[in-house]
Amino acid sequence: MLNIFVFFGIGSPMHLFAIIANLRFQDILDVLFLTIVAYHLYLWFRGTKALKALVGLLGLGIIFTVARTWGLFLTTWVFQILWQVLVILLIILFQSEIRQVLERVNPLQVIGLRKASTPEKWIPGFTKAVFALAKRKIGALVIIERAERVQEFIAEGQPLEGEPGPELLMSIFQKESPLHDGAVLIQGGRVTQVACYLPLTPDEGLPKEWGTRHRAALGLSERCDAWVVVVSEERGEVSLAREKEMVHVENTERLSQLVLEAMTPISPERRSWGERVRFFLVHRWQVKVGTLFLVAILWLMLAGQQNFEKTVTVPLEITNIPSQLEILGPANPKAEIRVRGLRKDVSTLNEKNVMAEIDLSAARLGRKTFSITRGHIRLPDERMYVVDVDPPQLKFEFKEKPR
Numbered sequence: 001m002l003n004i005f006v007f008f009g010i011g012s013p014m015h016l017f018a019i020i021a022n023l024r025f026q027d028i029l030d031v032l033f034l035t036i037v038a039y040h041l042y043l044w045f046r047g048t049k050a051l052k053a054l055v056g057l058l059g060l061g062i063i064f065t066v067a068r069t070w071g072l073f074l075t076t077w078v079f080q081i082l083w084q085v086l087v088i089l090l091i092i093l094f095q096s097e098i099r100q101v102l103e104r105v106n107p108l109q110v111i112g113l114r115k116a117s118t119p120e121k122w123i124p125g126f127t128k129a130v131f132a133l134a135k136r137k138i139g140a141l142v143i144i145e146r147a148e149r150v151q152e153f154i155a156e157g158q159p160l161e162g163e164p165g166p167e168l169l170m171s172i173f174q175k176e177s178p179l180h181d182g183a184v185l186i187q188g189g190r191v192t193q194v195a196c197y198l199p200l201t202p203d204e205g206l207p208k209e210w211g212t213r214h215r216a217a218l219g220l221s222e223r224c225d226a227w228v229v230v231v232s233e234e235r236g237e238v239s240l241a242r243e244k245e246m247v248h249v250e251n252t253e254r255l256s257q258l259v260l261e262a263m264t265p266i267s268p269e270r271r272s273w274g275e276r277v278r279f280f281l282v283h284r285w286q287v288k289v290g291t292l293f294l295v296a297i298l299w300l301m302l303a304g305q306q307n308f309e310k311t312v313t314v315p316l317e318i319t320n321i322p323s324q325l326e327i328l329g330p331a332n333p334k335a336e337i338r339v340r341g342l343r344k345d346v347s348t349l350n351e352k353n354v355m356a357e358i359d360l361s362a363a364r365l366g367r368k369t370f371s372i373t374r375g376h377i378r379l380p381d382e383r384m385y386v387v388d389v390d391p392p393q394l395k396f397e398f399k400e401k402p403r
Contacts, residue, residue, distance in 0.1 A: 021347070022310070030299065031296055031299050034299070035288075035291050035295045038295055039288060041054065042291065053090050057090065060086075062301075063079075064076065065301055067079065122163055126165065126186075127252040129164070129170060130142070130229060131251070132166055133170065133231045134236045136236075137232075137233055137236040138173050139180075139213055139231055139232065140169065140229070140230070141216065141217060141230055142169075142183065142184045143183050143184065143185045143186065143228050144186050144229065144259065144262045145188075146226055146262060148225050148226070150224055153198070154199075154220070155198075157183075157197070160179075160191060160193065160194045162190065164190070164191050169184065172194055178195075182194065184196070198216035198217065198219055199220060203218070209235070211232065211233070213233075214230055217230045217239075217241035217246070218244070221241040221244055221245075227259075229259075230246075238255060240258055306343045307341070308346045309387060310338070310349055313334055314335060314337060315351065316333040316372070317358070318333075319359055319361075320359050321363060322361070324400060325399070325400060326398065326400075326401050329396070333396075335372055335390065335391065336389070337386060337388075337389055338387045338390070340384065341381070341384030341385065342383060345383055349384075354378070356372070356378075356389075357378070365398055367395055369393050369394070370393065370396060372389050372392060372394060373392075377389065
């Protein structure tokens with residue numbers, strides 16, 4: 001049976017435990033940072049075709065790592081040639097999704113320098129379109145995304161970008177349209193997806209006049225902070241689902257106020273530090289743990305192949321001292337050996353498997369200096385080599401043995 005540790009380039013369980021035992025603060029920071037990046041990439045690309053491409057790219061990366069570990073020259077060479085071409089091809093194919101993600105990842109927003117958005121430009125046209133649909137008794141469902149992404153709660157719809165004005169919404173929700181049976185998703189004041197299907201609320205005590213659209217709107221509001229506008233096909237009424245409750249909307253002015261409130265950024269001061277920590281640990285914890293596990297496995301695979309240095313302090317083994325002499329000092333000489341090699345190999349080094357010998361056959365009465373060179377060091381593996389020995393020289397003092 002093929003050893004799974006060898007397959008992934010780690011070596012053996014002993015190598016794995018040695019790597020973990022020699023973790024540095026930088027290594028922990030490295031894993032945590034990449035976990036955060038991978039987690040947010042998953043959230044940003046979830047529900048898009050680009051996510052499947054990213055998963056495929058990750059799989060190819062694992063194959064490349066294993067091939068390089070096993071010394072598969074041709075496979076490694078092909079991957080090195082095609083890797084850059086593949087990345088450029090993916091950027092071209094998924095430029096739309098990547099652009100949307102980059103628009104969301106704005107570093108200026110973190111430091112408060114992001115330019116304030118102006119949702120007032122699209123809100124009047126949107127509210128006019130909603131009540132025009134209600135007047136004609138055309139059913140509609142519109143999701144207004146807020147702080148939390150809704151892709152993980154809705155079935156994948158069709159990508160479509162545009163201003164949420166009367167012309168677009170009327171063309172989408174008219175009964176002859178193939179896209180009318182579903183919800184429209186608005187992100188940042190623009191339509192991004194249509195024909196989205198929402199989870200239904202499990203609540204059985206709802207008013208009888210509520211249809212599937214109301215149950216779907218309430219179901220989504222129970223799972224995230226999105227607000228959902230509902231136009232009733234039977235009664236021609238407009239409602240808005242938010243925070244697990246349904247609100248009746250009388251006119252365009254009231255709907256404009258609600259939509260403007262929905263688009264207003266949530267103030268972080270509303271949550272205490274305890275609530276923030278609890279939310280961070282509990283919210284989507286399965287995805288976070290899974291991401292951490294995958295990043296840790298990938299890190300171990302790559303870390304084992306990383307060039308690494310380790311310093312080991314070992315006692316000097318004295319050999320060939322003349323029989324008529326004995327050592328006055330130093331009593332227990334030691335040397336610091338700096339070794340370089342693959343991390344999976346170097347991490348196993350300790351004072352038990354590193355030997356340092358010094359030949360004192362040239363000793364004489366009094367003091368004498370002996371050099372400690374790389375030739376005096378014996379390592380357990382030929383793939384490692386000595387970089388430095390400290391001290392490079394050692395002074396011994398000898399006296400005659402008493403007769």
